[in-house]
Amino acid sequence: ILNVEQSPQSLHxxxxxxxxxxxxxxxxxxxxxxxxxxxxxxxxxxxFVMTLNGDEKKKGRISATLNTKEGYSYLYIKGSQPEDSATxxxxxxxxxxxxxxxxxxxxxxxKP
Amino acid sequence: GAGVSQSPSNKVTEKxxxxxxxxxxxxxxxxxxxxxxxxxxGLEFLIYFQGNxxxxxxGLPSDRFSAERTGGSVSTLTIxxxxxxxxxxxxxxxxxxxxxxxxxxxxxxxxxxxV
Numbered sequence: 001i002l003n004v005e006q007s008p009q010s011l012h013x014x015x016x017x018x019x020x021x022x023x024x025x026x027x028x029x030x031x032x033x034x035x036x037x038x039x040x041x042x043x044x045x046x047x048f049v050m051t052l053n054g055d056e057k058k059k060g061r062i063s064a065t066l067n068t069k070e071g072y073s074y075l076y077i078k079g080s081q082p083e084d085s086a087t088x089x090x091x092x093x094x095x096x097x098x099x100x101x102x103x104x105x106x107x108x109x110x111k112p
Numbered sequence: 113g114a115g116v117s118q119s120p121s122n123k124v125t126e127k128x129x130x131x132x133x134x135x136x137x138x139x140x141x142x143x144x145x146x147x148x149x150x151x152x153x154g155l156e157f158l159i160y161f162q163g164n165x166x167x168x169x170x171g172l173p174s175d176r177f178s179a180e181r182t183g184g185s186v187s188t189l190t191i192x193x194x195x196x197x198x199x200x201x202x203x204x205x206x207x208x209x210x211x212x213x214x215x216x217x218x219x220x221x222x223x224x225x226x227v
Contacts (some may be wrong), residue, residue: 006154043115043116046213097158099210102155
């Protein structure tokens with residue numbers, strides 16, 4: 001069973017706040033860890049793909065880290081803006097598995 | 113096409129009726145996946161197609177669910193005798209093949225409501 005857990009389930013922050021979320025996944029048989037941003041009525045948008053322990057990725061104000069040995073990844077948003085409001089999904093891929101297993105997501109709401 | 117296209121975008125159906133959801137993947141993508149997200153839940157894997165290989169149906173929740181992929185391109189997910197618990201957003205994704213890390217692209221989904 002590939003359990004992918006995300007926390008918190010939802011988060012409300014003020015514009016300008018920095019925030020972070022957690023994704024935990026099985027530490028064995030690791031292949032890749034994906035982060036997606038999903039706005040209502042739109043397609044999930046790929047943010048990062050991380051494959052190596054210690055990977056750090058950055059895209060504008062958003063960054064992510066990866067620890068495959070202990071099975072967790074953090075997503076950070078610096079200086080949150082209202083347009084960052086979305087559900088952030090992480091997905092784990094195991095070796096020799098055909099699909100990605102997703103967490104339930106963290107729903108972020110940024111208030112102006 | 114330029115992206116993954118799903119239709120319809122919204123579907124309301126009566127309990128007990130059959131529904132068909134369509135996915136048109138990116139041209140040249142051999143891998144195609146169906147997921148669904150029920151209210152408050154994560155994305156749940158349903159079925160995976162890779163080229164001409166037998167599909168991985170391990171995620172289908174019951175025998176009321178079936179899917180086919182014609183000519184290695186368009187896929188149809190069929191739900192027979194719909195139940196209220198089938199209400200969810202059904203997402204399709206495609207990639208070049210199963211190992212493709214960067215080309216995994218989602219459609220915008222079909223929101224199914226069973227009343």
